[in-house]
Amino acid sequence: GADNFEVRYLLNEACVKQGIPWVYGGVLGTYGLTATILPGETPCLRCLLGPMPPPASVPTCETAGVLGPMVAIIAAIEVTEALKILIERREDLLRSLLMIDVWTGDFERAQTQRPTAGCPVCGEGHYELLEAEGGSVATMLCGRNAVQIRPRPAPVLDLAALGERLAGVGGVEVNEYLLRLATEGKELTIFGDGRAIVKGVGDEAQARALYARYVGS
Structure with a gap:
């Protein structure tokens, strides 16, 4: 699936490298x-977001949930922005990071005028995920109906805290x-260095999706 940080950051690198506009959106809980x-x-x-968060460092939709109306709000804004690009009305684009908490009614808008100096991606042209220097590696384990996921670089997980998040x-x-x-x-089976063995799956894509859903990436 695409609902994880690794795919989002990979998409960002691809769009920056090719000069393709894109609209980012994310929802977690009521935010x-x-x-x-x-x-x-x-x-x-x-x-905007800094380095890609390591696995298990932030909640996921499975562990924190998502409020449906918040998804509709963000999707509506994304579609409207995409339409402005398609009909070549760039002067009407928001050009800001819009942050909304639908539960509290808080709306924040941070202007995004120029790329950040020294950004590894758009400033220095370093495409870590596109060039396979980072991200996760998935390997089918022969005869075991299982896939091993190994994130790069290896994080240090708090297994006890992750266990509390996954208890439900x-x-x-x-x-x-x-x-x-x-x-x-x-x-x-998740280890302290972020490695995981996902049993009961037949392909790497399914294993990656489960890892992203429950551990995060």
Whole structure:
């Protein structure tokens, strides 16, 4: 799936490299944000959000939930911004990072006028994910109906905290060495260095999607 940081940052690198405008949006809980990214004119996603968060460092939709109306609000803004690009009305683009909490009614708008000096992506042209220097590596384990996911660089996970977050989504066993989650008829064994073995899957894409859903990436 595309609902994870690794794919978003990869898409950002591809669009910046090719000079293609794109509209970013994300929702978690009651909070959402969106920004229209124009390569060479506005900050890119790496400028706006900083380095890609390591696995398990932020909640996911599965562990924190998503309020439906917030999705509709962010999607409506994204579609409107995309239409402005398609009909060549760039002067009407928001050119800002819009942050909304629909539950509290808080709206914030931070202007995004120029790319950030020294940004590795749009400032220096360093495409870490496109050039396969970062991101995760997935490997099918022969004869085991399982896939190993190995993030790069390797993070240090707080397995106890992750176990508390995942307690509501399936059966969780955790010790000082690993965390085991049983859910959706699958089993994820997660280690302190971010590695995971996803059992019960037949392809790497499904394993990556489960990892992103429950651990984050």
